[in-house]
Amino acid sequence: MSEEIVTSLPPAVPLATAAEVEPIVARIPSVPRLKHTIIEPRSGWRMVDFRELWRYRELMGYLIWRDVKIRYKQTVLGAMWAIIQPLLMMAVFTIFFGRLGGMSHSVKGSYPVFVFAGLLPWTLFATAVTQAGQSLMANANLVNKVYFPRLILPIASMGNGIVDFGVSFLMLLVLMVWYGVGFHASLLLSPIFFVGTVLTTVGFGTLLAALVIVYRDFRYVLAFLVQIWMFASPVAYPVSVVAERYRALYALNPMVGMISGFRSTLMGEELDWTSVTVSTAVMLIFLAAGLLYFRKTERRFADIV
Amino acid sequence: MSDFAIRVEGLGKHYQLGARESGYTTLRETLAGFITNPLKRFKSLSGRSTEDESFWALRDIWFELKPGEVVGIIGHNGAGKSTILKILSQITEPTEGRVEIMGRIGSLLEVGTGFHPELTGRENIFLNGSILGMSRAEVRRKFDEIVAFAEVEKFLDTPVKRYSSGMSVRLAFSVAAHLDPEILIVDEVLAVGDQAFQNKCLGKMSGVAQSGRTILFVSHQMAAVEAMCTSAIWLSEGRLRDSGPTSTIVERYLRSVSRGAMQPLQDRHDRQGTGEIRFKSVSFSNGSGESVMNFQCGAPAALTLQFETQSQRTLRNMRVSLGVENELAQRVLLLDSRLVRSDLNQVEPDGGTVTFVVPKLPLLPGCYRFTVQAMVNGEIIDCVRNAGVFYVEGGNFFGTGQLPAQGEGLFAAEHEVHFQPRAASEAAESTLSAS
Numbered sequence: 001m002s003e004e005i006v007t008s009l010p011p012a013v014p015l016a017t018a019a020e021v022e023p024i025v026a027r028i029p030s031v032p033r034l035k036h037t038i039i040e041p042r043s044g045w046r047m048v049d050f051r052e053l054w055r056y057r058e059l060m061g062y063l064i065w066r067d068v069k070i071r072y073k074q075t076v077l078g079a080m081w082a083i084i085q086p087l088l089m090m091a092v093f094t095i096f097f098g099r100l101g102g103m104s105h106s107v108k109g110s111y112p113v114f115v116f117a118g119l120l121p122w123t124l125f126a127t128a129v130t131q132a133g134q135s136l137m138a139n140a141n142l143v144n145k146v147y148f149p150r151l152i153l154p155i156a157s158m159g160n161g162i163v164d165f166g167v168s169f170l171m172l173l174v175l176m177v178w179y180g181v182g183f184h185a186s187l188l189l190s191p192i193f194f195v196g197t198v199l200t201t202v203g204f205g206t207l208l209a210a211l212v213i214v215y216r217d218f219r220y221v222l223a224f225l226v227q228i229w230m231f232a233s234p235v236a237y238p239v240s241v242v243a244e245r246y247r248a249l250y251a252l253n254p255m256v257g258m259i260s261g262f263r264s265t266l267m268g269e270e271l272d273w274t275s276v277t278v279s280t281a282v283m284l285i286f287l288a289a290g291l292l293y294f295r296k297t298e299r300r301f302a303d304i305v
Numbered sequence: 306m307s308d309f310a311i312r313v314e315g316l317g318k319h320y321q322l323g324a325r326e327s328g329y330t331t332l333r334e335t336l337a338g339f340i341t342n343p344l345k346r347f348k349s350l351s352g353r354s355t356e357d358e359s360f361w362a363l364r365d366i367w368f369e370l371k372p373g374e375v376v377g378i379i380g381h382n383g384a385g386k387s388t389i390l391k392i393l394s395q396i397t398e399p400t401e402g403r404v405e406i407m408g409r410i411g412s413l414l415e416v417g418t419g420f421h422p423e424l425t426g427r428e429n430i431f432l433n434g435s436i437l438g439m440s441r442a443e444v445r446r447k448f449d450e451i452v453a454f455a456e457v458e459k460f461l462d463t464p465v466k467r468y469s470s471g472m473s474v475r476l477a478f479s480v481a482a483h484l485d486p487e488i489l490i491v492d493e494v495l496a497v498g499d500q501a502f503q504n505k506c507l508g509k510m511s512g513v514a515q516s517g518r519t520i521l522f523v524s525h526q527m528a529a530v531e532a533m534c535t536s537a538i539w540l541s542e543g544r545l546r547d548s549g550p551t552s553t554i555v556e557r558y559l560r561s562v563s564r565g566a567m568q569p570l571q572d573r574h575d576r577q578g579t580g581e582i583r584f585k586s587v588s589f590s591n592g593s594g595e596s597v598m599n600f601q602c603g604a605p606a607a608l609t610l611q612f613e614t615q616s617q618r619t620l621r622n623m624r625v626s627l628g629v630e631n632e633l634a635q636r637v638l639l640l641d642s643r644l645v646r647s648d649l650n651q652v653e654p655d656g657g658t659v660t661f662v663v664p665k666l667p668l669l670p671g672c673y674r675f676t677v678q679a680m681v682n683g684e685i686i687d688c689v690r691n692a693g694v695f696y697v698e699g700g701n702f703f704g705t706g707q708l709p710a711q712g713e714g715l716f717a718a719e720h721e722v723h724f725q726p727r728a729a730s731e732a733a734e735s736t737l738s739a740s
Binding site: 036038039058059066069073141143302 | 402
């Protein structure tokens with residue numbers, strides 16, 4: 001939509017000292033470097049402007065800070081929710097899937113820790129994607145009145161999810177001690193899958209954020225989609241439940257690789273390479289697709305929202 | 306310094322109407338569309354217009370602003386003023402044309418954008434400042450000035466939801482007022498706060514204007530435009546109608562608005578609303594029912610509008626309002642059936658008349674325009690802006706044969722003036738303070 005061309009200054013001529021040559025005082029009056037913007041209609045696909053995103057980093061920070069602050073301002077339990085919710089889910093899953101459903105037999109080691117560990121990346125994905133999908137509509141007043149790269153909205157909306165992940169991760173470590181699950185060096189690799197989850201979320205989040213603006217029914221589809229998605233992901237059950245020959249198909253759901261990878265590194269188990277590679281590939285495709293689709297529809301946001 | 310601040314060449318913006326009027330659609334519509342008309346849907350999905358039912362909000366706009374100029378954009382509602390500002394602020398994209406800008410732009414399209422009621426005044430200053438484009442360091446530097454200008458020192462750490470509306474508006478404007486870009490784009494944000502604050506705001510804006518900043522200013526208040534702008538641009542129906550020195554353009558604009566009002570009501574096509582009622586003509590009379598050419602200040606005034614009905618459904622509880630504006634396009638009076646609980650119960654199929662009666666007209670002598678609007682259940686049935694003009698002559702409002710001079714006010718108001726000698730007034734004061 002616009003380009004920025006900064007007019008550059010000619011280099012200043014240094015003052016010559018008397019000892020060397022005849023003093024030549026050359027002072028070029030400082031010309032203010034004016035920002036030069038061109039606005040014209042552009043069609044076609046556009047790349048993500050990372051430089052611009054970096055320039056607006058402070059605003060992105062403020063939006064994240066605002067969301068986190070608001071969330072806890074009026075709640076009694078505040079940050080405790082980040083721990084209570086997954087704990088409750090863990091209890092429910094352990095009873096229904098673990099004992100009654102018999103899933104605990106497919107899992108080596110402690111089922112509650114297994115479930116909790118799976119819930120971490122899953123909850124991050126689920127809440128962040130939902131927030132990102134709604135971020136443009138929730139901030140419609142900003143979209144209509146102020147300029148900033150719209151991409152910072154879905155990305156900033158993930159802030160709360162990431163904070164919750166951090167808090168829950170600490171709880172997870174506590175649980176691992178409580179259930180006597182040993183710590184392995186591979187635990188240090190688990191942040192890789194955290195990053196993978198974040199990237200998956202960015203991809204789907206931006207795609208959905210744009211889709212929701214253009215096709216309003218996606219708003220209602222979103223919550224429903226996320227619910228089904230959970231059952232299609234190895235949160236309550238291990239990947240091994242799915243037969244080898246269907247593993248690659250199953251891993252087309254990127255959360256399969258991320259969740260199983262996160263859990264494996266945490267527990268010191270062997271990675272399921274099929275899942276991880278297929279999921280990572282799908283994640284990268286959707287990351288690119290989401291960002292590009294968002295950029296393409298971005299120019300119409302203010303006209304529609 | 307470059308030789309221009311903003312250069313606009315051939316700017317145009319069009320929106321598509323019809324089925325995709327709101328711009329968004331549902332998946333069902335798109336899929337259904339694919340089946341019935343695959344090519345058309347494919348083209349519109351990729352963002353290219355299909356040329357049916359499009360509406361040009363702006364067309365063929367060319368102008369240039371030199372650095373340091375203060376330019377006002379005027380025009381009736383819907384002329385495209387806000388659209389130009391949105392394009393210059395890069396909020397929406399032009400359909401054709403080109404804009405070149407030298408310098409940083411600060412856009413004030415709204416005051417208090419992003420203000421969150423749960424956050425404190427201090428927090429909102431930083432948040433809003435960042436949204437407007439100020440860096441955190443810049444906000445910190447100007448923090449004390451911003452707080453002082455808004456006069457909210459004591460309430461900095463209270464959530465904004467506890468602020469009175471006046472306070473939050475002052476705070477919002479204060480942050481905006483300290484935005485310091487080379488080019489400032491302002492959209493009618495001056496109509497905020499009480500008179501004292503408004504003067505402060507105008508003062509601050511003039512200060513910015515005099516400091517050599519370039520300002521593009523959209524407003525309906527001709528008084529403000531004349532006070533601050535060196536030149537003006539007149540937009541009409543999305544086109545550049547005229548531009549030049551402020552007083553000339555404002556005069557031409559006001560004259561054309563009055564001229565529009567001269568047209569007989571029934572020939573007016575620029576109406577809004579469903580059209581089930583149409584105002585056909587207007588007549589003026591005095592208290593005795595006699596037809597008059599002009600009203601008199603202090604005398605009974607009656608304005609009758611004739612309308613015809615063209616409705617399939619029965620219209621109930623119709624509310625008719627009359628907005629009166631003076632020569633400076635300021636709204637001075639609103640006469641409204643809802644205000645006096647006189648909405649029409651049921652509209653007859655043959656139409657009828659509606660008469661607004663003011664027992665003692667307080668308007669001072671001058672030329673006034675009125676806008677008439679009929680609404681049913683919040684829906685506009687007919688609305689004609691600047692439907693007509695009437696003149697008010699000097700009259701005997703006070704019974705003394707005297708009226709305030711020209712420019713000494715908009716209204717005559719009934720009042721009394723009492724004098725008291727000193728001893729009596731001190732006694733009166735002590736009884737006052739005792740009570």
